[in-house]
Amino acid sequence: MSQVTEYSEKVMDHFSNPRNVGEIENASGVGTVGNAKCGDIMRMYLDIDENQIVRDAKFKTFGCGAAIATSSMATELVKGKTVEEALKVTNKAVMEALDGLPPVKIHCSLLAEQAIHAALWDYAQKNGITVEGLTPPVNDIDETEEYYAMQGD
Ligand code: FES
Numbered sequence: 001m002s003q004v005t006e007y008s009e010k011v012m013d014h015f016s017n018p019r020n021v022g023e024i025e026n027a028s029g030v031g032t033v034g035n036a037k038c039g040d041i042m043r044m045y046l047d048i049d050e051n052q053i054v055r056d057a058k059f060k061t062f063g064c065g066a067a068i069a070t071s072s073m074a075t076e077l078v079k080g081k082t083v084e085e086a087l088k089v090t091n092k093a094v095m096e097a098l099d100g101l102p103p104v105k106i107h108c109s110l111l112a113e114q115a116i117h118a119a120l121w122d123y124a125q126k127n128g129i130t131v132e133g134l135t136p137p138v139n140d141i142d143e144t145e146e147y148y149a150m151q152g153d
Helices: 009-016 065-078 083-087 091-097 103-127 141-151
Strands: 029-035 040-048 054-062
Touching (some): 009 065, 029 141, 040 065, 083 103, 103 141
Antiparallel strands (some): 029 040
């Protein structure tokens, strides 16, 4: 994907009309992640059925426009997927689905990826399930991504 400097129409659309805003009562899994640097917080709710299919996904995001757009797209992408497939909805997949994000906003999509993981982790813990590749969530996303980016300088 070539570098994007402006918000795409899709980003603007998901920011202006976010899909799946809200909460799921008695959700199968809930995940909350944040980025201490920008202060944005994202909470993801998943309803997962007995066949491990994500029946519904909702979110509440206290954050920037890109965080809202990526949350919205992430919930759309995980709906109907199996738990294993949902785990593969990476920040890159979310960004691609939104036709890209400006570089300074890439961390917002990481928040969406990690919110999915945190909700899946919660689901797995509650049900005593092991999902291959699923690791415990990190609450402050800044610690992971930017920390490792700095190490690479
Ligand atoms: Fe931090 Fe967007 S500026 S999530």
